[in-house]
Amino acid sequence: MDISYLHRNALDVIRRAKRVLVVSHPNPDGDTLGAGAAMLNFCGREGIPVTGYCQDEVPQQYAYMPGTESYVNDKTVFADSAHDVLAVFDAGDLRFAGIADLVARMSPRPVIINFDHHATNERFGDINVLDVTASSTAEVVYDFLRTVGGEIDRSIATCLLTGILTDTGNFSNPATTWTSLEVAADLVKRGGKIQEVSNKLMRNKSLPSLRLWGVVLARLKHDEKLGVSSTAIFEHEVAAEGIEEEHVEGISNFLNRFLDTKVVLVLKEVSGNKVKGSFRSADDIDVSLPAKILGGGGHKKAAGFTVRGRIVETADGWRVE
Ligand SMILES: [Mn+2]
CATH class of the missing domain: 3.10.310.30 (Diaminopimelate Epimerase; Chain A, domain 1)
Incomplete structure (x- = not known):
């Protein structure tokens, strides 16, 4: 299936949501948080009501990413029926996302959008925005925003750079492809703070x-x-x-x-x-x-x-x- 069709489909669902629940996986890393925070920022700009959820608290080292401050780790958000759309980032299945039991109890069942890049992804979403050739889920979200004409401002650019730098090991591992470098270059052009991201990811040990x-x-x-x-x-x-x-x-x-x-x-x-x-x-x-x-x-x-x-x-x- 043409992936740009999936992108537009996902945007339609997000636009029509009563409230979107953005989910990052437990023990969160820079990719699940960067991709999720980019979506939190995007929804905020578009006036789409949105909540961020992660089972674990967001580590202080990621606080520089705008949007991460709005993540909650309160499970009761799943009992709020206003959350009719779930957008899950960087998780191969709902168990890995830490929400399998919580989702099973939701009524009515929400529409699930699965943004990911893992080859082992179980395609658990109603819409699976999946690109196993992408370096990171952040790159998947970048492609999504580019297709649907979503503005990538400097906040979103910094979030997405965090995901790319995390999953490419600061552009050193096999995920470092010409596309991930090209996307990163474009994000820097849009005001993404690559040096700050790199410092926050590396110079953070006590x-x-x-x-x-x-x-x-x-x-x-x-x-x-x-x-x-x-x-x-x-x-x-x-x-x-x-x-x-x-x-x-x-x-x-x-x-x-x-x-x-x-x-x-x-x-x-x-x-x-x-x-x-x-x-x-x-x-x-x-x-x-x-x-x-x-x-x-x-x-x-x-x-x-x-x-x-x-x-x-x-x-x-x-x-x-
Ligand atoms: Mn990832």
Whole structure:
């Protein structure tokens, strides 16, 4: 189907809504929030009543994006029947969006518009504005706004740049295509503050977080035969004062970016006697396979799993027992 038809269809539904509910996924990143906030701004300009919802509070580091201040994490918005249109951003299905149960209880059932770029998207929307070739959901929203003639002002441009920079890893990973660069260039032309976005996404670690990084980096082990470099993070370390979960998450991406190794594995103890593993690969090694064997899954170059137990250091690596 011609995607511009979907764009116009989505705009019609949004325009006719009593009130649009913009949904960003839990544990929100710059893409789900950037794309969602762009829509909040667009609706605001068009005089379309709109509410933003995210199960988790918007992290302070994203507060520079206009529109993010209006997100609520109050589930009762789903009981408000004025919300007759749901626009979901950057989520492959409603469970991932954190709203499957909430939507199931809505009556009457809202019209769902699904804006996304994941290949695994389940097409759960009544309208699926899906482009698996796009770098980010922000790029999908950019295309939507361009098709329907929506104004992209500097606020919207900054939100969309955040999504693109997040999902391209500051223009370094395979999502960095000529289209994502072209879209980003156009957004800068429209007043998007790329340097501020880049700074907010990168220069945001606290001293305690970076000290923990230091400890975790000093613990790196390397298995020559498997080509796997690994490290571990213990539960008491993450629980320490001033450590933020999202900063700890960044370690596996950091290692994947700077360490010249085939595969990176970061083990992290989490509550409930569980250990989360994050695989990253830079070459053509499919890490979703070992993740699947361990009961998890993910993408070719980024995958994870959760197993029961605690991490034990051995002579040449780690064991979970
Ligand atoms: Mn995304």
